[in-house]
Amino acid sequence: MTTMDGSLVRDPDELRADMVRALREQEGIKSERVAAAFAAVPRHLFAPDAPAELAYNLHRTVPVKKDGNGLDISVMSAAHLQAVMLEQLAVGPGMKVLEIGSNGVNAAYLQELVGPDGEVTTVDIDPDVIGPARVNLDATGYSRVKTIVADGESGVPAGQYDRIIVTVAAWDIPPSWIGALAEKGRLVVPLTMCGTTRSIAFDRDGDGLISDSYGLAHFVPMQGEGAARERKVMLRLGVALQTDDVRVPLNTDALNSALDTSRLERWSGAAYDLPDELDLYLTLNLSSVARLHADPAVIDSGIIEPSARFGVPALVSEDSFAYRTRRENADTGGYESGVIAHGPNAEALADDYANVLREWAANHRRRGAATFRYLPGPAPATLPQDAVLRRHGIVTVTWH
Template sequence: MTAFNDSTVGNPDALRADMVRALRDQDAITSSRVADAFAAVPRHLFAPDAPSEIAYDLHRTVPVKKDEHGLDISVMSAAHLQAVMLEQLGAGPGMRVLEIGSGGVNAAYLQELVGPDGEVTTVDIDRDIIDRARLCLDNAGYTQVKTALGDGEIGVPDGAPYDRIIVTAAAWDIPPSWISGLTGNGRLVVPLTLRGTTRSIAFDRDGEGLVSDSYRLARFVPMQGEGAAKERKALLRDGVAVQTDDERVPLNTKALNHALGTPRREFWSGAAYDLPDELELYLTLHLSSPARLHASKAVVDSGLLDASTLLGVPALVSEDSIAYRTRRENEDTGGFESGVVAHGLQAEALADEYLKLLRRWAQNHRRRGAATIKFLPGPDPSTLPQNTVLKRHGIVAVSWH
């Protein structure tokens, strides 16, 4: 959480100034343009039902709407994540920008970035959300921002082409409208989900496709409408679940639950554990049968599964066995050593594959930004290159350097 002193409590201007300083200190804001935008927008007016201290907290989201099960389907994203994505976007004066997934405050930041000669359009599929965004924008003085009701999968063709498109919900795919809606040198920033792992990727247009400029850790509520993903999920036991969007991955609930009841086996790589977000992306795209393993705090506290599963960890699964990443202290590897916990009859075989990947990453790719991510629309699935993820509208191809 952001640290506030007594003089800032209940004072939005002081809270906003503290937020900007903290975002700079954490390198979420790296440019004066984004800093000026965050300093100008009265963020608390976009979260009128939340205390100002929460609205200006760097890492807190503000719920906007929940579904019938009480799960968030729309939130005001945390300031830290918004700042990171706006730095990725690189919007400047006079640009035309489309925001897909509306909340209001991000559109206000965008209007500050493009200035009076630029144009910002924000679209959302939910009438309640877009009406709320319109009201908040007007109350905060951003009447110039255009709001539209519609499915983000289609975009807003009437305003195209856009210099920049930013998506503020986790997208499983990149529809043709997003690429065709960009100028020839336009940029798309999208939290793209790859086998259950989401990264905010800044894509530059590359002919008919896209190539990454940068990627950052991100967590978002999923898109609705035509762009919604249909992931497979299996509850193995109370507090333990696996999920995957890869149809080739077996999810035999009974057999995997039985595997968890067998003794855990630990295998150690002798390789350094570092930069978990980079390692996670590498593992997700290289494991032969990947899923994401989640466990509750109660399950972790019981000792059944390691703490790496609390936020989800890349797992390798077979019909009757499961393996996932762990770590232990080891000064010989720079502080921590990566390893594998495996359960089931195929524990050793799964661990062997996993360990090879841990060693390869540590030896060849242990740094930030080692991946280049491309989106190639509409290829023949029979000719997929290695390290690719098949989507409805194309493939995501990742190379590591």
């Protein structure tokens, strides 16, 4: 089919078939059941205002709603990420599934996976999101999906669910989610820790949770009672530090002054590889970590390294900071990790940071090296070194 200007418009069924093939090739889809669900659901009908080519793009989101500043607060997630998380969820026929955060299409996939004997409930805080989701579910034949307007933290519908999937970036795991999870249930949640997010598949482990798998994820943040508690400071135009750890000092004036000092370079001799795994390790093992962001103009000026383009873990003190960089080095397999540091304590911070880089390269340089546990309830008087303090409990990480 061609439009008035002569451009080609591809048939949605063809686009959907191509999407499924590509998801298989990229290992987003690994099972026949998830493949069948993606082949069955007319994804483009859940994004009626977007081009079908965008709806079926593997790695692009479709905007659903923006805030007053033009930032996305609801999107239809990219197909690849949805497939990965549904594989993590391991939904079986006849299961009872709860989705927190709704656009409709993921609930349709879930209905395909649970089959006629299963039950799917999807919850969203925003009537402007859940309303169109309801309309689209009914229009595409998925009227059995239950839709509820509620806060995802406190408004979880009563019942025991075999599977719970969260499709917004969550800062914590509230008691309502664990309480609603069946004894052998699984929770898949994009959990944000110190500015970095991973989709973690948690299984019940007594009163708490233990991870089965995790992967890179990016979602709009949760709204309502579960909204993140983060601090963000602008050191100067185009340079920001962000953290959710109240123990990290963010002295704006002193850290901005540090940026005016000569930069210290420290090369670790350790391989730079698997950037998402390294990023996670640094985030959870640096002693006082924030996320350093710099816009392209600042990076082009040479003030900040390109590693900060999408955020990089920074080790922060009252008046100094250090962050990761890299350079080509055939002796370390292609690239070598290094540290850039600024401020009066640059030497000490650079040494500490480089030691963490070496530890990762020597002992944890592979995918899936972390096991996460979530322990609900009051934090112990002395937190373990690897613990991340949350509102309702703590996250601990063991590295293998």
